[in-house]
Amino acid sequence: MTNKRKVLGQYPTPIWVSDALVARHFSDLDENDIVIDPACGPGSFLSAIPDHVPAVGIEIDAAIADEARQTGRHIITGDFQQVQLDFQPTVIIGNPPFNMKTVDGFLHRAHKLLPDGGRVGFILPAYAFQTAARVAGYANEWSLMQEMIPRNIYPGLSLPLVFAMFSKDRRRTMLGFALYREATDVQALPQRYREVMSSSAGPVWKMVVEEAMKRLGGKASVTDLYAEIEGERPTSTKFWREAIRRTLRRYAESFEPIGHGLYRIAI
Ligand SMILES: C[S@@+](CC[C@H](N)C(=O)[O-])C[C@H]1O[C@@H](n2cnc3c(N)ncnc32)[C@H](O)[C@@H]1O
Structure with a gap:
């Protein structure tokens, strides 16, 4: 495995997985939404977003950003945590690198960008939710939902995985979490x-x-x-x-x- 692949967490999601997750959790998207995949890789989630729903990919690796352009979507080369954006997304969806500093940086930026009611849907390692204090910190800013997904959707991966939804609303619900608060x-x-x-x-x-x-x-x-x-x-x-x-x-x-x-x- 190359070092760049490891450092940037370059593990693309199989298209059937992004299709199934978008159908399961984002079937309500329409032309008034703007979706961002903040770490779009070759563009698996972008391909799963229906054509009539505006979607933009962000990718730090220029060569992979070029690949993602084959989806026909607008791709910005850069770091999602810092890149300049001249539009407001309503939904942020993807599979960020499994590095908690980056994941937290992504969530922080997402919270700033999204309007009330905006949502983030991320594939994450289950360890993102292993301590009470970390989850309570997320729950101060978002309503949370998580469900387990099979780790072997990525060949060779040995980490338990979840699909997590962070909703920017005032309800502060926690679905699929017990005893954290x-x-x-x-x-x-x-x-x-x-x-x-x-x-x-x-x-x-x-x-x-x-x-x-x-x-x-x-x-x-x-x-x-x-x-x-x-x-x-x-x-x-x-x-x-x-x-x-x-x-x-x-x-x-x-x-x-x-x-x-x-x-x-x-x-
Ligand atoms: C796990 S892959 C997932 C790609 C895609 N979302 C998918 O599910 O197929 C993560 C991607 O994020 C890119 N990446 C890593 N750090 C990034 C950052 N700070 N901003 C934007 N992209 C980043 C990597 O180059 C890699 O292509």
Whole structure:
């Protein structure tokens, strides 16, 4: 394998794959859209976009950009992260190089370029979504959807693959993702509560509430408990607040209600 091929991630997508992905996720495209493939290679996705839908390819490698011109589409030679564009795309679709710095650079540029409602559809390695903090970062800017696709659509590839959709809207939905926001929140809790939560013995939320109540002098309001457990780093989903309320209700023998929203450790 040549070094350039490796560095630039030059692995073209089989046309049947781009056809199937465009049909599955972008069947609504019409002449009012403008599609960009930001790393178009020889032009697999460009060939899959119906002729009546405007589409432009961007490709950093001049020789490959020439190949892509055979699709009949306008091809700009350059780096998608920096290239000058005098139009606004509505959809960005493709298979960027599997290098997370480049992928994040592409998403950053895409977010700046797209109007509200604009979408990005990328083939990505599954490791793009392996940590909670990375995905929570994406979810702050986009609604997310991902689905697994077979890795052997690329001969010899040994990485699990996904097709991911990033939608620039206010819904901030996460389809095909579970526990990412929660994991990010748990990681943001003060260390003493993280330690209790990673202990393998006993009902962890009961242990967390007990520890917090002890630190608050044996009695506390629900609001005090939230503030104590959250610490100085406000978290985003606060799913754990519901866990605290549930725990107070469930372990009534341990947490005695002594007033409106006020509890003490039962003796
Ligand atoms: C994995 S290939 C995919 C090509 C095409 N999207 C497809 O699916 O067939 C990635 C392509 O992106 C090009 N490329 C790499 N970095 C780029 C960048 N920063 N801007 C534009 N193109 C880039 C590479 O030369 C390569 O042709």
